[in-house]
Amino acid sequence: MKIAVVGTGYVGLVTGTCLAETGNQVICVDINEKKVKMMQEGQLPIYEPGLELLFTRNITQGRLHFTSNLAEALEESKIIFLALPTPPGGDGAADLSYVLGAAKDIAKLIKEYKVIVTKSTVPVGTADKITAVLQEHTDMEFAVVSNPEFLREGVAVEDFMKPDRIVIGTDDERARKLMGELYAPYVRQGNPIIYMDQRSSELTKYAANSFLATKISFMNEIANLCELVGADVDMIRRGIGSDDRIGRRFLFSGIGYGGSCFPKDVQALAKSAKENNYDFKILNAVMDVNDIQRTILVEKVKQYYQGNVKGKKFAIWGLAFKPETDDIREAPALYIIDELVKAGAIISAFDPEAMENVKNVVGDKITYTDNQYDALDGADALLILTEWSVFRTPDFDQLEAKLKAKVIFDGRNLYDIQKMIDCGYYYNSIGRKVVS
Numbered sequence: 145m146k147i148a149v150v151g152t153g154y155v156g157l158v159t160g161t162c163l164a165e166t167g168n169q170v171i172c173v174d175i176n177e178k179k180v181k182m183m184q185e186g187q188l189p190i191y192e193p194g195l196e197l198l199f200t201r202n203i204t205q206g207r208l209h210f211t212s213n214l215a216e217a218l219e220e221s222k223i224i225f226l227a228l229p230t231p232p233g234g235d236g237a238a239d240l241s242y243v244l245g246a247a248k249d250i251a252k253l254i255k256e257y258k259v260i261v262t263k264s265t266v267p268v269g270t271a272d273k274i275t276a277v278l279q280e281h282t283d284m285e286f287a288v289v290s291n292p293e294f295l296r297e298g299v300a301v302e303d304f305m306k307p308d309r310i311v312i313g314t315d316d317e318r319a320r321k322l323m324g325e326l327y328a329p330y331v332r333q334g335n336p337i338i339y340m341d342q343r344s345s346e347l348t349k350y351a352a353n354s355f356l357a358t359k360i361s362f363m364n365e366i367a368n369l370c371e372l373v374g375a376d377v378d379m380i381r382r383g384i385g386s387d388d389r390i391g392r393r394f395l396f397s398g399i400g401y402g403g404s405c406f407p408k409d410v411q412a413l414a415k416s417a418k419e420n421n422y423d424f425k426i427l428n429a430v431m432d433v434n435d436i437q438r439t440i441l442v443e444k445v446k447q448y449y450q451g452n453v454k455g456k457k458f459a460i461w462g463l464a465f466k467p468e469t470d471d472i473r474e475a476p477a478l479y480i481i482d483e484l485v486k487a488g489a490i491i492s493a494f495d496p497e498a499m500e501n502v503k504n505v506v507g508d509k510i511t512y513t514d515n516q517y518d519a520l521d522g523a524d525a526l527l528i529l530t531e532w533s534v535f536r537t538p539d540f541d542q543l544e545a546k547l548k549a550k551v552i553f554d555g556r557n558l559y560d561i562q563k564m565i566d567c568g569y570y571y572n573s574i575g576r577k578v579v580s
């Protein structure tokens with residue numbers, strides 16, 4: 145099938161590449177000409193494990209193409225995916241200007257029946273808005289389909305190629321059939337395509353992200369309570385996660401959820417509820433808890449130094465919002481760095497992939513090192529902010545030799561408490577006993 149993908153961010157690139165992988169002809173279009181040129185030269189603009197191999201293979205085998213010319217992309221494509229940003233507007237609601245702007249541009253160019261698919265996360269009613277824009281600017285037949293994307297950064301290829309489910313929201317029979325054919329190679333036994341109406345499909349995406357964020361905030365509150373009552377959140381996680389009705393995943397307490405989606409989507413759903421005169425109380429609490437959790441490690445640090453961190457030197461391991469990505473959007477590390485720098489601390493940081501992105505935002509307010517151990521030189525303490533696997537089993541001899549004091553604040557609960565006791569560290573993690 146011939147497919148156009150509009151927008152080549154995370155979602156567009158993964159969608160385009162993975163659809164080419166199953167034999168489709170895919171043309172990706174982006175307004176960022178520099179990025180398009182880079183991709184035309186075979187360079188992948190993001191770090192995503194496993195994507196480069198597929199990206200290069202599909203370009204080489206002539207199934208994956210890039211352009212900045214929308215007309216060229218639409219010419220022969222039956223299905224047009226919109227993988228455009230939907231950032232929070234000033235009031236927290238999703239900003240639909242990219243999606244509706246592209247719909248208008250598309251309407252002016254189409255010359256035959258097209259299926260326009262929203263991959264972007266969009267509020268309930270957006271398919272109707274896209275339909276209205278298209279109707280205003282074209283006489284051609286079209287169908288608008290909601291097909292939310294559930295991939296996670298870091299495992300995006302696996303999530304796309306072997307999805308838990310594929311949600312398709314449409315009441316257009318022709319579009320339903322085409323989408324079913326397109327996704328047939330990705331359907332595994334028991335992991336179905338779920339067809340529904342557009343509105344339910346749009347809301348399914350927000351409900352999924354908000355439910356996961358709720359799980360995280362809930363566990364972060366349990367962790368905070370654990371610290372007060374002398375319980376261990378890791379034990380609670382194991383104790384409740386073994387119940388199938390609760391499930392083992394997304395129960396890790398830490399320094400709050402970040403990334404380009406949970407913060408914006410929880411906010412957008414709360415806003416959307418409010419616009420419909422519904423006060424979604426749980427979501428407000430989920431956001432409040434996350435705001436506090438993001439800087440909980442700063443509070444722990446300040447408490448340890450009796451409120452004065454001026455001139456203290458901290459090593460930071462991990463800047464990305466989670467491991468296996470260079471994405472720093474809404475990363476808790478940025479909030480923590482900001483607070484510590486404001487309080488007069490000196491920071492030396494290392495991340496395996498996200499340093500360039502952080503340099504662009506934080507600049508020379510902190511220093512960056514070539515490896516995790518150089519960041520420790522003369523530091524008063526180590527702060528662990530992202531659970532990259534290289535931080536899980538460090539060389540403890542080097543740690544001890546380079547740190548000025550054996551003090552660790554671990555926002556991701558990476559180390560065994562007993563081991564830290566044996567090594568003589570002051571070790572403060574999340575929802576567990578503080579050892580010294």
Ligand SMILES: NC(=O)C1=CN([C@@H]2O[C@H](COP(=O)(O)OP(=O)(O)OC[C@H]3O[C@@H](n4cnc5c(N)ncnc54)[C@H](O)[C@@H]3O)[C@@H](O)[C@H]2O)C=CC1
Nearest residue numbers: 151152153154155173174175176227228229230264265293
């Ligand atoms: N990042 C993620 O892991 C996931 C994101 N989503 C949703 O997918 C949507 C896209 O997210 P990302 O891929 O992260 O976005 P992004 O911000 O990384 O990339 C968007 C791309 O669209 C391009 N663009 C903007 N206007 C354009 C136009 N008129 N024509 C062509 N290209 C244009 C930009 O240059 C950029 O390359 C959002 O709604 C997001 O909520 C959904 C699931 C996962």
Ligand SMILES: O=C(O)[C@H]1O[C@H](OP(=O)(O)OP(=O)(O)OC[C@H]2O[C@@H](n3ccc(=O)[nH]c3=O)[C@H](O)[C@@H]2O)[C@H](O)[C@@H](O)[C@@H]1O
Nearest residue numbers: 293294295296297394395396398400401402403405465466
């Ligand atoms: O809509 C989206 O963009 C995507 O948002 C999330 O994916 P992603 O943001 O890539 O990352 P997650 O693995 O979900 O992690 C999000 C945040 O939650 C935190 N988290 C996750 C799990 C957990 O147990 N505890 C926890 O604090 C992570 O550290 C991270 O900051 C969802 O998991 C995807 O299904 C969805 O498609």
